[in-house]
Amino acid sequence: MDGNYTISNSRIGIKPTFFSNFVALSFYHTKNLEKIMKILQLLLVFLLTAGMLSAQETATETAAGVYNDGLTALKAKEYSKAFDLMLKSIDIADPEADAQVLKLAQQNGSIAAYYAGNDDVKDKNYEAAMMKFEKGMELNSESYLNFYGKAKALDDEGKTTESVVAYIKAADIATATKKDERAEKYLSRAVNMIAVSYGDKKYDEAIAAGQAYLATHESMDVSYYLAKSMVEKGQVSDALAHAMKAHELGGDAEEGKYVLGLAEVYEAAGNKGAAAEAYGKVPKGKYYDHAQYKAGQMK
Numbered sequence: 001m002d003g004n005y006t007i008s009n010s011r012i013g014i015k016p017t018f019f020s021n022f023v024a025l026s027f028y029h030t031k032n033l034e035k036i037m038k039i040l041q042l043l044l045v046f047l048l049t050a051g052m053l054s055a056q057e058t059a060t061e062t063a064a065g066v067y068n069d070g071l072t073a074l075k076a077k078e079y080s081k082a083f084d085l086m087l088k089s090i091d092i093a094d095p096e097a098d099a100q101v102l103k104l105a106q107q108n109g110s111i112a113a114y115y116a117g118n119d120d121v122k123d124k125n126y127e128a129a130m131m132k133f134e135k136g137m138e139l140n141s142e143s144y145l146n147f148y149g150k151a152k153a154l155d156d157e158g159k160t161t162e163s164v165v166a167y168i169k170a171a172d173i174a175t176a177t178k179k180d181e182r183a184e185k186y187l188s189r190a191v192n193m194i195a196v197s198y199g200d201k202k203y204d205e206a207i208a209a210g211q212a213y214l215a216t217h218e219s220m221d222v223s224y225y226l227a228k229s230m231v232e233k234g235q236v237s238d239a240l241a242h243a244m245k246a247h248e249l250g251g252d253a254e255e256g257k258y259v260l261g262l263a264e265v266y267e268a269a270g271n272k273g274a275a276a277e278a279y280g281k282v283p284k285g286k287y288y289d290h291a292q293y294k295a296g297q298m299k
Contacts, residue, residue, distance in 0.1 A: 061092070062092075062098075063089045063090075063092050063093035063094070063098040063101045063102070063105070064089075064098065064101045066085055066088050066089040066092065067085070067086065067089040067101050067104060067105045067108075069085050070082045070083075070084075070085030070086040070088075070089060070105070070108065070109075070112070071108060073085055073112075074086075074108060074111065074112050077115075079112050079115040079116035079118075079119055080116045080119065082108075082112040082116070083109065083112040083113055083116040083132060086105045086106075086108055086109030086112055086139075087109060087135075089101065089102075089105040089109075090102060090105045090106060090109065090139075093105065106139045106140055107139075107140055107143075109135075109136070109139045109140075110136040110137075110139040110140035110143050110145065110146060111136075111143075111145065112136075113132040113133065113135050113136030113139065113146055114132075114133070114136055114145040114146050114148075114149045116132050117129040117130075117132035117133045117136065117146070117149050117150075117153070118149060118152075120132065121149075121152065121153045121156060126153055126156075126157055129149070129153050130150065130153065132146075133146040133147075133149045133150040133153065134146075134150075136149070137150075141173075142173065142176075142177060143173070144170040144171075144173040144174045144177070144179065144182060144186075147166055147167075147169045147170035147173060148166075148167075148170040148186065150166045151163050151164075151166035151167040151169075151170055151186070151189075151190075154166055155193065160193055160194075160197055160202075160205050160208075160209045161205070161208045161209045161212050163190075163193060164190040164193055164194065164209045164212050164213055165212050167186045167187065167189050167190040167193075168186070168187070168190060168212075168213065168216060168217065170182075170186045171183040171184075171186035171187045171190075172216075174186065187217065187219075190209075190213055191213070191219055191221050191222055193209060194206055194209045194210050194213065194221075194222055194225050194226070195221065195225050197209060197225075197229075198225040198228060198229050201232075203229040203230075203232045203233050204233070206225055206226065206229040207226060207229045207230060207233065207235075210222050210223075210225060210226035210229065210242075211226065214226070214242075218245075218249060219249075220245075220246045220249035220250035220253075220258060221246075221250075223242045223243070223245040223246035223249065224242075224243070224246040224250070224257070224258060224261050226239075226242045227239040227240070227242035227243035227246060227261060227265055228261065228264075230242065231264070231265060231268045236265065236268050236269045237269070239265050239268070240265050240266075240269060243261050243262045243264075243265040243266075244262060246258045246261055246262070247259060247261070247262040252281070252282075252283045255283065255285030255286040255287055255288075256281075256282035256283045256285060256286075256287050256288070256291065257286075257287065259278055259281050259282045259283075259291075260278075260279070260282050260287045260290075260291055262278050263275050263278030263279040263282070263291065263294065266278055267294070267298070272298045273298070275294070275298050276294075276295050276298030276299055279291040279292070279294045279295035279298065280292075280295045
C-alpha cells in the first residue's frame with residue numbers, strides 16, 4: 001500500500017501532506033457544490049411548479065365562481081366579505097359573456113353594501129359606511145336600501161339636513177318601485193327630525209332641514225315647524241307664507257293646531273286684526289281656551 005494512505009476509523013483518509021490536503025479540500029468542496037447545485041435545482045422546480053399552479057388557479061377563476069362565493073358569504077351574513085367578492089366578480093366579468101352574472105352581482109352587491117355599511121355604522125366608522133352606501137347606490141340606483149342606510153348614518157352623526165335629503169331620496173325611489181309604505185315611513189322620519197330640531201330649539205337646523213324638505217315635497221307639519229322656527233329667528237315675513245301653507249294643507253285638523261300657528265305668526269308680525277280673527281277660528285279642543293284668550297287680547 002502506498003505510504004500516502006492509511007486507514008483511520010474505518011474510513012479512507014489522507015495523511016496531512018500539503019498535496020493531500022489540497023486534494024482533499026478540492027474534493028470536499030466539489031462534493032458540496034454538487035449538493036448545493038442539486039438543492040438549487042429542486043428549489044427551482046418547486047418555484048416553477050408553484051407559479052404554474054398559481055397561474056392555473058388565477059386563470060380558472062371566473063366571474064360566476066367568485067359571485068357564487070360572494071352569495072355564500074352574503075347568506076352567511078359575512079357582509080363585508082360578500083361585498084368585496086361581489087365587487088371582484090363585477091371587476092373580472094365580461095360585459096357580454098357574463099351579462100347575467102354581472103347583473104346579479106350588481107344587485108346582490110348593492111344589498112351586501114347596505115348590510116356591510118350598517119356594520120360600519122355600528123362601529124361608528126362613518127367614512128367606511130358612506131363609501132359602501134355610495135357604492136351600493138352606484139351598483140343599483142333603483143334600490144332605496146343604500147339611500148336609507150345613508151340617511152340613518154347621517155342622522156346618527158347629527159347631520160340633520162343631509163339626513164333629511166337622503167330620506168327623501170330613499171322615499172322617492174321607494175315610491176317609484178311601488179313601495180308606498182316604505183316611502184311614507186322615510187318621509188315621516190324626515191318630518192319627525194325637523195320637529196325634533198324645533199323642539200330642541202335648534203331653529204337654524206330646523207329651518208335648513210325644512211327648506212330642504214319643501215324643495216321637493218309638501219307637508220303641513222314641515223311648513224308649520226318651519227314657520228315657528230323662522231318666528232324664533234326673527235324671520236317673520238318669511239314665516240307667514242309657511243304658516244299660511246300649513247293652514248291650507250292642514251285646515252283645522254289636530255284640534256286647530258295649524259289655525260293657531262297662523263294666528264301666532266300674524267301676532268308676531270304685528271297684524272292684530274288678522275291674529276284675532278285666526279285665534280277666533282280655532283275649534284274646540286286642546287288649543288281652544290288659549291286661542292279664545294289670545295283673541296280677546298288682540299281686540
